[in-house]
Amino acid sequence: MRAIAIVNQKGGCGKTITAINLSAFLARENRRVLLVDMDPQGHATLGLQRGVADPGLTTSDVLMRKVTLREAARSVRPGLDLAPADILLAAVPEVLAGVPGREDRLAEALRSVADAYDYAIVDCPPNVGLLTFNALIACTEAIVPVEPSFFSLHGIGKLLETIAVVADKTGHDIAARALVTLYTGRAPFVRAVVDDIRKHLGGRSYETVIRCSVKLAEAASHGVPVADYSRRCAGFADYQALAREVLGQEPADGATSAVEASALGARHAPVERGSAPISSGHGVIFSLEAPRARRVHIAGDFNDWNVAGGEMEHSGPVWWKVLPLSPGRYHYRYVVDEVWQADPLNPDAEASPYGDLDSVVTVPPSDRG
Ligand SMILES: Nc1ncnc2c1ncn2[C@@H]1O[C@H](COP(=O)(O)OP(=O)(O)OP(=O)(O)O)[C@@H](O)[C@H]1O
Ligand SMILES: [Mg+2]
Known part of the structure; x- marks a missing residue:
């Protein structure tokens, strides 16, 4: 199983939209996918099951070891399961304060379902606290959505620092790659920033660029991935391309690579x-x-x-x-x-x-x- 955190402490840069649509496209490519909502805002949960009043068992139950991840995961599409979140997740860092090993709980939970899925995609909240630490420790890869603004380049520098700290603390490396999102391509400065991101990060950024596409926001507000909402929009093409780029990185080591x-x-x-x-x-x-x-x-x-x-x-x-x-x-x-x-x-x-x-x-x- 590949575990990928979608992470950036900056708010509103497209983490959740990326988590939802990457998961959905990987499932369409016949991968077994678990989307783990680690954000107390529960946007990924809402974006996949609008209208389901009670989220049932959630990731906060999993982190508090009340239930297993297998029990909390529910099927939302063929090939796509969701471990939902709600506001109670916000209390978890306080409840677990001072508990040894509290950063390892998601990693433990993911290990227990490693045979059941090809991909775990973890949607992180817009801050670097216990929940994001759990995600980074549980994952070996990270996608860092960046909006092409001058602030986000600064933000990504900070985030790469955080990732380096996690690697240091846990002894495991995280392959982090930047993904340009909310791209308009109109203003010359936007193009300049994208060039800059590529120049600074080289191979640590995705070729795929996610353009602004109002259909992505509309689909999420209807509680569905874009593929279930509109196929003739930039959002569909771009997230399909991203999924294929991610699939193209499936490891080719050993005789059992996909x-x-x-x-x-x-x-x-x-x-x-x-x-x-x-x-x-x-x-x-x-x-x-x-x-x-x-x-x-x-x-x-x-x-x-x-x-x-x-x-x-x-x-x-x-x-x-x-x-x-x-x-x-x-x-x-x-x-x-x-x-x-x-x-x-x-x-x-x-x-x-x-x-x-x-x-x-x-x-x-x-x-x-
Ligand atoms: N490519 C896009 N085109 C148009 N709208 C987008 C796109 N990506 C995201 N959005 C919209 O921008 C807003 C922020 O996106 P999203 O919720 O994915 O960001 P986020 O990083 O998860 O935010 P938060 O940090 O609050 O969790 C949402 O309203 C979403 O619908
Ligand atoms: Mg979000």
Whole structure:
């Protein structure tokens, strides 16, 4: 399970909108997602279940160890569970004052459901107190929404400091990345600030930028993710892109990474052999079994048949590479220790101009939205 905190002590920068819509889009990509509301304002709870009068069991019950996280989580959409919050969460820091290990309670709770979910997304309150500390300790990644104003750059500096303190205290690193939200792109200074954020943070920021989209606010006020409200708006496109960017960072270590396993059509199953190319939300997954190979490349008309840049990675005997291909039809071959060959598991092949066989992959328009 990947646990991602949505955190920034600055109020109103899009944390909750990001938590709701990232969770919903990850669930649409067939991930099992738990959204944990750690804000006593309960905005994520309201944004997903407007009209449900009694939130029932909440994260404050979990933090006070009255119930388990599994008991507090309720299903709100296919693939998406919510651990709701209400104002009683505001009392938790006081109730737990002086209790040893009080910062570790969410981490403990998340560990107990780690097998049940692929993602835990934790929506934090706009301050750095016990609740945010619990979130940062429970998570290994953080998304820091930043509004492109001069103040937020200052704020993100402060937040990165806080994250460094947590890393120091807990001995665990948090990969924090900034996400530009509420982007209008109109004023030149806004563009300058976005460039600045990129320049300062480099790889620690998302490529995706979330534009201002009134549909996002409207959807939340109706208690639904934007995908259930309007598909023809910037908010839909941007949060879908963010979810895909997050999915693209799924770890590729070990034989059970989601990318590799989905190459075989079975997530969480170890890869034992290659397969014909598979189009997925990640791009097209190419894989080939070559147990004794020292180097394997893929070359095709998508990279001008140039092996440079086509290096494949391997786990055990299976070599694989994910390529983000636009819809279309492509010819390709594998190069195993300098020997060119067609894909043995792909029946779709055509004669090349040189008289041997090229494998063929067709990427349908629907796969890359
Ligand atoms: N991309 C966007 N386009 C338009 N409105 C947005 C966008 N993102 C957020 N909003 C609106 O801005 C306001 C603040 O957003 P949100 O509640 O997500 O911020 P927050 O950081 O969670 O705030 P808080 O710190 O109070 O928890 C809300 O009214 C929300 O609907
Ligand atoms: Mg919020």
